[in-house]
Amino acid sequence: MTTVQVPDRPVDFISAETSWISACPGGLWEVRRRWLGERQRGDCTPMMGSLCKVKVRRKSITEQNTLQSNSLCQLNEPESTVSVDSSEQATSYPRSQDSVLQVPLDEWFMLHMGEGQCDIVEGCLDGMRAGEMCEFTISAWNARDSNAACSDSNSTQIENKTGQGLPQQPLCFTVQLHSLSPGQESWQMTPEEKWAWVQSYKLMGGQRFGKGDIWGAADCYCRAVKLAITLNAQTRGKTEESEEGMDGDNDTSLATSNDEKKEEENVGDSYIPTEEDYKTVKAELHSNLSLCQLKLGLLVKSRDSSIKATELNPKSTKAWYRLGQACLQLGELEESRMAFGKILELQPDSASARAALKQVNSKLKDINSKLGQRLSKMFN
Known part of the structure; x- marks a missing residue:
């Protein structure tokens, strides 16, 4: 601004x-x-x-x-x-x-x-x-x-x-x-409050996407990702602080502290996500954002978002598929073939991945054929 x-x-x-x-x-x-x-x-x-x-x-x-x-x-x-x-x-x-x-x-x-x-x-x-x-x-x-x-x-x-x-x-x-x-500003919120907002944005993004409001869905996913970044830093800081205050030689104290921490994380409807929860949801947000950007024609943004999603969750076939689609439309055929090939490693019976990979190989074959013809004319 x-x-x-x-x-x-x-x-x-x-x-x-x-x-x-x-x-x-x-x-x-x-x-x-x-x-x-x-x-x-x-x-x-x-x-x-x-x-x-x-x-x-x-x-x-x-x-x-x-x-x-x-x-x-x-x-x-x-x-x-x-x-x-x-x-x-x-x-x-x-x-x-x-x-x-x-x-x-x-x-x-x-x-x-x-x-x-x-x-x-x-x-x-x-x-x-x-x-x-x-x-x-x-x-x-x-x-x-x-x-x-x-x-x-x-x-x-x-x-x-x-x-x-x-x-x-x-x-x-x-x-x-x-x-x-x-x-509240985001820095004033507790981890539970931030997590609730992230989940709310994710749900709202899905609802808007279903109604054809692609810009609105993308906005929700962007808001959720931005807030999730601060949530991760805040949660990690609390964990490090609590570990520094523990007596490592006192096993009973450590067990008690862990029990108290679990109780605090699940008071009422509030919940502080684990590192695995955080990575899973953030990967889904980037993957969903990638799909929105793909439909809006923002191919570079879609590729970058799907790369982040695959880094957070290498087993997400949806993220790999969206990466393959974005790279295919950008003309990055080798990267696209790698992405679709990764899907077949994770899900060998994926018909959509096989069809997409066939399309990519066909384009690569056509390009190599044309390149060969040009080289042949140069040396003849």
């Missing part, structure tokens, strides 16, 4: 203008946000898990982008408060390929930060305080170089190949934050 400071303006009056790339079911959008009105005071801003009462409205072409006109929009709005009603629930709103913003317009609704219902709105809410309003403009993002990568609001590396199906004219909206509940 890039930030451009507005010169000669107090920070609490008009903050910096920010821009970033966000994903929606139809593709990628370039988002530009600027604050409207005077900034509020306080440290309470939306974080992961925060429940936010929000209103989004689209600005018509005739509306002027001035502080005065936007201030008038707030005269009849309910008085803002820091905390939402504890009985409130996140608003259920179906994601759609035909909608840019996956939220209702011109009405108050509840948004659960971190769930990725609307990546654009979540990005705009970042750093907002209760009672504040901002304006954002979005336009379809088209990369000059189809292999160029960009970062979304969650610092996830993604790229857009075509941007087809997205409106080409910029759209302008305002978003107002009425109230919010407390949330």
Whole structure:
């Protein structure tokens, strides 16, 4: 996310203008946000898990982008408060390929930060305080170089190949934050809380993929991978700390400590994953992300994700198959043959792997034949 400071303006009056790339079911959008009105005071801003009462409205072409006109929009709005009603629930709103913003317009609704219902709105809410309003403009993002990568609001590396199906004219909206509940940054979460979020993202990614929301599924898997990385470091640190505090000569103490640790790991519904659990789930996330990227035409990203999946779980036939497909479409035929051959080592009766390997060998044979003809002409 890039930030451009507005010169000669107090920070609490008009903050910096920010821009970033966000994903929606139809593709990628370039988002530009600027604050409207005077900034509020306080440290309470939306974080992961925060429940936010929000209103989004689209600005018509005739509306002027001035502080005065936007201030008038707030005269009849309910008085803002820091905390939402504890009985409130996140608003259920179906994601759609035909909608840019996956939220209702011109009405108050509840948004659960971190769930990725609307990546654009979540990005705009970042750093907002209760009672504040901002304006954002979005336009379809088209990369000059189809292999160029960009970062979304969650610092996830993604790229857009075509941007087809997205409106080409910029759209302008305002978003107002009425109230919010407390949330957490990832570094404030316990391993159990992080693991619950990772599992939730994985489940949500599968649901979105099943409904054809490939960009949304990829976003879920990216969020899960990013959080899983911090989970692994945090879990490993706790383990090392506990081992340093043990008395290695006291077997009874060691056994007691292990029993207590198991009880702590399984209190209620919380669970701290083992190293094997972590590697298995992370491999599945990379494998699923690879499939999404393959369907989106992001072949290099798909290859890289599937390589990570096979490194974490060398026995995953799905990961090897996706690696083979990505390499085949990239023209990396030797690598593709190796990947499909690995599947047959693990699962000799795989008909799909045999068919894919036959296709790769046919392409290699054709290339070698053409190369031989060229060499023959050179020396004759």
